[in-house]
Amino acid sequence: xxxxxxxxxxxxxxxxxxxxxxxxxxxxxxxxxxxxxxxxxxxxxxxxxxxxxxxxxxxxxxxxxxxxxxxxxxxxxxxxxxxxxxxxxxxxxxxxxxxxxxxxxxxxxxxxxxxxxxxxxxxxxxxxxxxxxxxxxxxxxxxxxxxxxxxxxxxxxxxxxxxxxxxxxxxxxxxxxxxxxxxxxxxxxxx
Amino acid sequence: xxxxxxxxxxxxxxxxxxxxxxxxxxxxxxxxxxxxxxxxxxxxxxxxxxxxxxxxxxxxxxxxxxxxxxxxxxxxxxxxxxxxxxxxxxxxxxxxxxxxxxxxxxxxxxxxxxxxxxxxxxxxxxxxxxxxxxxxxxxxxxxxxxxxxxxxxxxxxxxxxxxxxxxxxxxxxxxxxxxxxxxxxxxxxxxxxxxxxxxxxxxxxxxxxxxxxxxxxxxxxxxxxxxxxxxxxxxxxxxxxxxxxxxxxxxxxxxxxxxxxxxxxxxxxxxxxxxxxxxxxxxxxxxxxxxxxxxxxxxxxxxxxxxxxxxxxxxxxxxxxxxxxxxxxxxxxxxxxxxxxxxxxxxxxxxxxxxxxxxxxxxxxxxxxxxxxxxxxxxxxxxxxxxxxxxxxxxxxxxxxxxxxxxxxxxxxxxxxxxxxxxxxxxxxxxxxxxxxxxxxxxxxxxxxxxxxxxxxxxxxxxxxxxxxxxxxxxxxxxxxxxxxxxxxxxxxxxxxxxxxxxxxxxxxxxxxxxxxxxxxxxxxxxxxxxxxxxxxxxxxxxxxxxxxxxxxxxxxxxxxxxxxxxxxxxxxxxxxxxxxxxxxxxxxxxxxxxx
Numbered sequence: 200x201x202x203x204x205x206x207x208x209x210x211x212x213x214x215x216x217x218x219x220x221x222x223x224x225x226x227x228x229x230x231x232x233x234x235x236x237x238x239x240x241x242x243x244x245x246x247x248x249x250x251x252x253x254x255x256x257x258x259x260x261x262x263x264x265x266x267x268x269x270x271x272x273x274x275x276x277x278x279x280x281x282x283x284x285x286x287x288x289x290x291x292x293x294x295x296x297x298x299x300x301x302x303x304x305x306x307x308x309x310x311x312x313x314x315x316x317x318x319x320x321x322x323x324x325x326x327x328x329x330x331x332x333x334x335x336x337x338x339x340x341x342x343x344x345x346x347x348x349x350x351x352x353x354x355x356x357x358x359x360x361x362x363x364x365x366x367x368x369x370x371x372x373x374x375x376x377x378x379x380x381x382x383x384x385x386x387x388x389x390x
Numbered sequence: 391x392x393x394x395x396x397x398x399x400x401x402x403x404x405x406x407x408x409x410x411x412x413x414x415x416x417x418x419x420x421x422x423x424x425x426x427x428x429x430x431x432x433x434x435x436x437x438x439x440x441x442x443x444x445x446x447x448x449x450x451x452x453x454x455x456x457x458x459x460x461x462x463x464x465x466x467x468x469x470x471x472x473x474x475x476x477x478x479x480x481x482x483x484x485x486x487x488x489x490x491x492x493x494x495x496x497x498x499x500x501x502x503x504x505x506x507x508x509x510x511x512x513x514x515x516x517x518x519x520x521x522x523x524x525x526x527x528x529x530x531x532x533x534x535x536x537x538x539x540x541x542x543x544x545x546x547x548x549x550x551x552x553x554x555x556x557x558x559x560x561x562x563x564x565x566x567x568x569x570x571x572x573x574x575x576x577x578x579x580x581x582x583x584x585x586x587x588x589x590x591x592x593x594x595x596x597x598x599x600x601x602x603x604x605x606x607x608x609x610x611x612x613x614x615x616x617x618x619x620x621x622x623x624x625x626x627x628x629x630x631x632x633x634x635x636x637x638x639x640x641x642x643x644x645x646x647x648x649x650x651x652x653x654x655x656x657x658x659x660x661x662x663x664x665x666x667x668x669x670x671x672x673x674x675x676x677x678x679x680x681x682x683x684x685x686x687x688x689x690x691x692x693x694x695x696x697x698x699x700x701x702x703x704x705x706x707x708x709x710x711x712x713x714x715x716x717x718x719x720x721x722x723x724x725x726x727x728x729x730x731x732x733x734x735x736x737x738x739x740x741x742x743x744x745x746x747x748x749x750x751x752x753x754x755x756x757x758x759x760x761x762x763x764x765x766x767x768x769x770x771x772x773x774x775x776x777x778x779x780x781x782x783x784x785x786x787x788x789x790x791x792x793x794x795x796x797x798x799x800x801x802x803x804x805x806x807x808x809x810x811x812x813x814x815x816x817x818x819x820x821x822x823x824x825x826x827x828x829x830x831x832x833x834x835x836x837x838x839x840x841x842x843x844x845x846x847x848x849x850x851x852x853x854x855x856x857x858x859x860x861x862x863x864x865x866x867x868x869x870x871x872x873x874x875x876x877x878x879x880x881x882x883x884x885x886x887x888x889x890x891x892x893x894x895x896x897x898x899x900x901x902x903x904x905x906x907x908x909x910x911x912x913x914x915x916x917x918x919x920x921x922x923x924x925x926x927x928x929x930x931x932x933x934x935x936x937x938x939x940x941x942x943x944x945x946x947x948x949x950x951x952x953x954x955x956x957x958x959x960x961x962x963x964x965x966x967x968x969x970x971x972x973x974x975x976x977x978x979x980x981x982x983x984x985x986x
Contacts, residue, residue: 226774273776274730276795299458299773299790302414306794309409 214263217380220282222311223292224304225271228329231363232292233268236373251275260377276307284316287383288323288376293346295328295336295360301345308346323379324351325372326358332365355379411756412748412797415789416778417459418761422788425449426766428684428722429473429587431780433770434487435598436503442771444780447471447491455503456788458773463503469493473588477602479618490604490620492585497604499620509620514581514610516552519544521579524554528575534568552581584609589636593618594643603642607633613648613660613669627660627669637687647706649692651682657692659706674708684723688735695720701739703752712752718742724769728777728793736799738779740764746781748799755799762787863970881905882935884973886961892982893949899961899975901932902940909935912972914943917960922951923979932963947979954982 221229230246230253237257249270256265267282269275283289289311293304311317326348328339339358343349348356357375361368409415430447436455437443444456449470455463472492479488489500490509499507523544527537541555551559554574561567587607592600603624604616611632615625625642631652640646640662648660657676660669680698687693691711692704699719703711716739724738726748737749744763748755762783772778777793832839881904889896897916903909915929925947932941947959956979963973 224774273795297458297773299416300775300792302409302416303775303792303794306409306414306796310796 214258214261215380215384216265217262217288218265218267218286219288219290219376220267220269220279220286221290221292222269222279222307223271223327223329224294224297224300224307225273227271227292227294227297227304228327228363229271229290229292230268232290232327232329232361232369233266235363235366235369236264236266248272252278260374262377262380279311280314280316283311283314286322287380288325289317290325290327290372290376292327292329292363293342294330295338295342296330296333298337298345301337301342305346312351318353321354321383323376323383324354324356325376326356327361327363327368327372328358329361329363331360331368332362409794410758412794412799413756413758414792414794416775416792417790418787419459419789420761420783420785420787422782423786424454424782424788425786426471426782428724428766428768429589430471431766431768431782432474432476432489433768433772433778433780434476434489435771436487438486441774444768444772445474445476445489446782447474453489453491453500453503465500465503467491467493468498469496472585475588475590475604477590477604477618477620478599479601479620481601485599487599488620490588492588492606495582495584497585497588497606497620507620509604509616511583511585511606511608511614512623514583516579516581517544517549519549520552520555524552524574524579527571534564534571537571538567552579554579554581583612586632586634587636589638591615591638591646591648592641594641596641605636605638605648607636607650613650615642615669625667625669627671629658629660629671630654631656635682635685637685637692639687649685649687649706651678651685651694653681655679655681657682657685657694657704674706676704676708676710678702684720686723686725686737688725688737693723693737695723695739699742701749714752716741716747718745721763721765722767724767724779726769726777726779726793728799730795734799738767738769740767740781750799758791760789762789882909882963882972884961884963884975886975886977888977888979892954892980893984895947895949895979895982897945897947897959897961897977899943899945900940901935901943901963901973903935903937906937908937909972911966913964913966915962915964916945916947917962918947919957922949922955922957923959924948924950949979949982951982954984956981 221233223229225248230249233255236259237255238259249268251270253268254265255268258264267286269279291308294300326342328337328342330336337345339360343358348358357372359368359372361372363369424446426446426448432445433442434445435442446454446456447467448454451467451470453465453467454461470493475490476487477490478485486502488506489503491498491500495511497509498505499509523532523537523540526532527534532540538559541551541559545551545559558567558570561570585606586609589605590602591605592602594601601618603618604620606614606616608614609632611629613627613629613633614623616622617624629650629652631654633650633652635651637649638646646662650658650660652658655678657678659672659674661672662668663670678694678696680696682694682696684695685692690706692706693701694704695701697719699716700713701716701720702713705711718741721740721742726736726738728734728736736755739747739749741747742763744760746758746760746764760781760783762785764781765784766782767779769779772780772790775792779791781789781791783789883902883904885900887898889898899914901914910933912932912935913929914932916925918925925945927945930943930945932943935941959977959979961975961977962971965972
């Protein structure tokens, strides 16, 4: 790293590029959630099912985010694995009202964790137990047990309850993620 | 329950969210208390929100609506449901489907889960003879007894009687019969039929929410196709037997085909005729060995499970493709339609031993052991998951399973049919020149060779017989024939054994007279090498040997050899009148313990 870059970084002038993958089953609220992470965007309540994927770029917490908002529908889920290689962090959105499909979410997570391009890399995982406002929704702890998150030991992960409609809990999660990405980056720089 | 709750959390969780082969376990309700069969179970998007619900027409006259894991509605039904179908009456987008529940001779049609309309099956023509008798009876033209006689005669003559007549004939007392006839006065004589099965057929295009109509099988051998509104019959076909299970493919406006399993154990095919609204029963009849209990159709193939516990596949033209023997009779059959990069249709077979098997063609892909025997199942979209399957257990439990996206359904891991080893050729050595010559010679001189063989065999038998006779007449063997001085044939058996470790041995000699006549004065002596053995009493006289009586004689023999070596000893049963002994035995003596 050049001298100027170091100075720029010290003053927060040069922002780091961070690529994040947002996945989760269909109708879990990924697009709505990203609308809340994006600074300055007016959140729209009418969100249509994503086809294929969307890419959002914005800067936040001193980082330049590139977010891949993947479609969660069954026929598009095979696109997810093509992005595993190039991302620094993954956000997994779980619909905490859909306790029936928790097994499907868990199955998708297991195949994600065992994917060769991720299994060797400790890239952080952030879970959103979304739709916490709906009565009868599962708590983050219930989602955690249901998806066997406590068995993930080789990478940092965090789960937080969220409400993508109002943005509750979203900031907390993204804050944790930014922190982990910074830590990771510093470790790489030290090496 | 406290112990169980705190038991093995990992175990419980594994059971709860476990993945077994391609199946993901979503939900299990052991006390759902559902009593229904597959045709009363439907997965449908009732609210137009792309989230399907499970509709159950329970046998105890209840319709239940499951949304997610909870029952959101329960309605009382008017009759025991035979079958339940969901159909779309209009082609506009976001139209709500209607639910048709068949029971008795009616189909009750529900809109927005409320009773909306009732379709009654058309009346059946009554036998003219039957009709006229009733007319006369009710108008007092004929007395009750005469009518009874005439109806009995008609029945014995093979006429198909109406339900009135059958009821009337079953009445035993005269007053009852008169009362019955009185009650029928002024009532129109109608004969109703009963729904046996019901399915739906799409009208003009194939989509989830395409306009469709009901297809009904009735007890009087008919198959009726209704119009999409469910108010009138647009097409009908007559079968040779009562339809019980139907599998429908095609579109009503284009081309369609109904495969019907009937109560006579045959499978018939009905297809559209030349003109619209006409149906033709084709000549293709598949005759099953036993009664069918489930039927499914995948592409051009008909899969049928029968009561004898086999799964057979037939081509639509009637040709049998294969037949598999299942470990237990199948309880129900379903088709898992999985749309991925290409659509795959697998067969789900539930068995009487609680197994749920997945077949791709004749290859078994997976076998899942359920806690309960599955009596009903329905594959489809449940909630938002497209590849899910609802199972009803015999105990009334409801289980929901989902198919993993990563499941490989292309080829089975488990091998079915003949083992692979069967196709590996055996290492048979090449035919040598010698072998070829030999076999040629065998072909040419077969008769001669056989004769030579027979002659040699005869010679061998003769030689054997001669040697045997020689042995027994000379008394060398333990068995003697002849040699008895009186000319009669004697048959004395000698059996000797050695008891003891030495130096003194006991020679136990058993003498049996197998002949008819008794023998007298038989000297029994033991012959030995005097340098090895010594005996105080080497010979014993047997005064009388009765027929079939065993006499045991014990002879003492002392080993005097300085090193205790053993030597063979002969026991001879002599005869006073002849020099040829009656019988003899050679005894191999063991090594002797040395005298201390």
